[in-house]
Amino acid sequence: xxxxxxxxxxxxxxxxxxxxxxxxxxxxxxxxxxxxxxxxxxxxxxxxxxxxxxxxxxxxxxxxxxxxxxxxxxxxxxxxxxxxxxxxxxxxxxxxxxxxxxxxxxxxxxxxxxxxxxxxxxxxxxxxxxxxxxxxxxxxxxxxxxxxxxxxxxxxxxxxxxxxxxxxxxxxxxxxxxxxxxxxxxxxxxxxxxxxxxxxxxxxxxxxxxxxxxxxxxxxxxxxxxxxxxxxxxxxxxxxxxxxxxxxxxxxxxxxxxxxxxxxxxxxxxxxxxxxxxxxxxxxxxxxxxxxxxxxxxxxxxxxxxxxxxxxxxxxxxxxxxxxxxxxxxxxxxxxxxxxxxxxxxxxxxxxxxxxxxxxxxxxx
Numbered sequence: 001x002x003x004x005x006x007x008x009x010x011x012x013x014x015x016x017x018x019x020x021x022x023x024x025x026x027x028x029x030x031x032x033x034x035x036x037x038x039x040x041x042x043x044x045x046x047x048x049x050x051x052x053x054x055x056x057x058x059x060x061x062x063x064x065x066x067x068x069x070x071x072x073x074x075x076x077x078x079x080x081x082x083x084x085x086x087x088x089x090x091x092x093x094x095x096x097x098x099x100x101x102x103x104x105x106x107x108x109x110x111x112x113x114x115x116x117x118x119x120x121x122x123x124x125x126x127x128x129x130x131x132x133x134x135x136x137x138x139x140x141x142x143x144x145x146x147x148x149x150x151x152x153x154x155x156x157x158x159x160x161x162x163x164x165x166x167x168x169x170x171x172x173x174x175x176x177x178x179x180x181x182x183x184x185x186x187x188x189x190x191x192x193x194x195x196x197x198x199x200x201x202x203x204x205x206x207x208x209x210x211x212x213x214x215x216x217x218x219x220x221x222x223x224x225x226x227x228x229x230x231x232x233x234x235x236x237x238x239x240x241x242x243x244x245x246x247x248x249x250x251x252x253x254x255x256x257x258x259x260x261x262x263x264x265x266x267x268x269x270x271x272x273x274x275x276x277x278x279x280x281x282x283x284x285x286x287x288x289x290x291x292x293x294x295x296x297x298x299x300x301x302x303x304x305x306x307x308x309x310x311x312x313x314x315x316x317x318x319x320x321x322x323x324x325x326x327x328x329x330x331x332x333x334x335x336x337x338x339x340x341x342x343x344x345x346x347x348x349x350x351x352x353x354x355x356x357x358x359x360x361x362x363x364x365x
Contacts, residue, residue: 048088176246181209
């Protein structure tokens with residue numbers, strides 16, 4: 001009988017992003033029981049696998065303090081040691097090149113410590129592209145890596161759609177920047193560039209952001225009413241509705257490691273304008289340049305004007321974005337099989353036969 005693997009995930013779910021729900025959706029099929037990791041020293045003895053997604057999570061819900069995050073980091077290191085003493089495994093997913101939120105002072109030291117502990121303790125790294133896998137091989141050669149593509153959100157978003165498709169004559173030609181406006185997304189910079197491009201096109205900025213970004217956007221809006229602001233946190237349905245009002249989604253974040261924002265738009269069959277970085281170049285070769293329009297960063301007024309002109313001349317495709325490789329069921333099973341294979345390899349003693357699921361060729365690329 002295949003032994004159960006009890007995996008503690010940090011986090012198991014995210015109210016703002018269905019990625020984790022999709023990733024873990026088929027783990028039970030491979031005998032992996034997933035539970036939420038809790039920041040305490042009472043790690044259940046049955047737990048022999050820990051999956052860390054965002055080390056910067058030590059700061060979530062902690063306000064401006066650094067003592068709480070430091071305590072979480074130290075507890076994490078103790079629990080990692082416990083996992084390894086149980087001949088267990090530590091899995092990380094390479095989500096972003098740099099933390100979403102910038103910190104300074106003592107918090108910067110805590111952030112570096114949390115990231116260092118996570119990187120050094122990882123025995124298996126789930127990379128979202130071949131480029132990321134090569135990065136892991138060069139920087140974390142002590143860890144095993146496996147490419148696990150980012151799943152699409154089509155099934156989840158389809159339940160929230162009010163209309164089946166977008167029509168080319170449905171309102172003004174609108175491009176959008178939708179979702180949480182972190183400083184790294186440079187939404188205000190893109191809006192400023194847009195305001196200097198003549199024409200009847202509009203830019204929809206929908207979502208919540210920090211006070212500085214919001215203030216800049218309001219100043220731009222006061223000078224150019226084509227920049228439409230709908231500020232505030234978006235529900236899943238609010239996000240879907242906003243994207244479906246756009247002919248294309250614009251991204252101005254240059255340090256993209258995963259393609260979650262791009263796949264969110266493509267899952268709604270909306271083209272994307274994004275920087276030409278290795279991970280997105282791989283995705284563009286998969287879905288086609290008519291769905292993913294790449295520009296050389298940094299974004300300039302000339303580059304944005306050129307892409308807008310090309311999009312308008314090409315018209316809006318009514319086809320569905322080709323995301324077959326990113327079916328959530330397939331992605332989840334592949335991730336689960338990679339974790340089981342790695343777990344079984346780690347727990348096999350010297351000279352013991354390796355089960356079929358522990359062979360390197362048992363999981364697809």
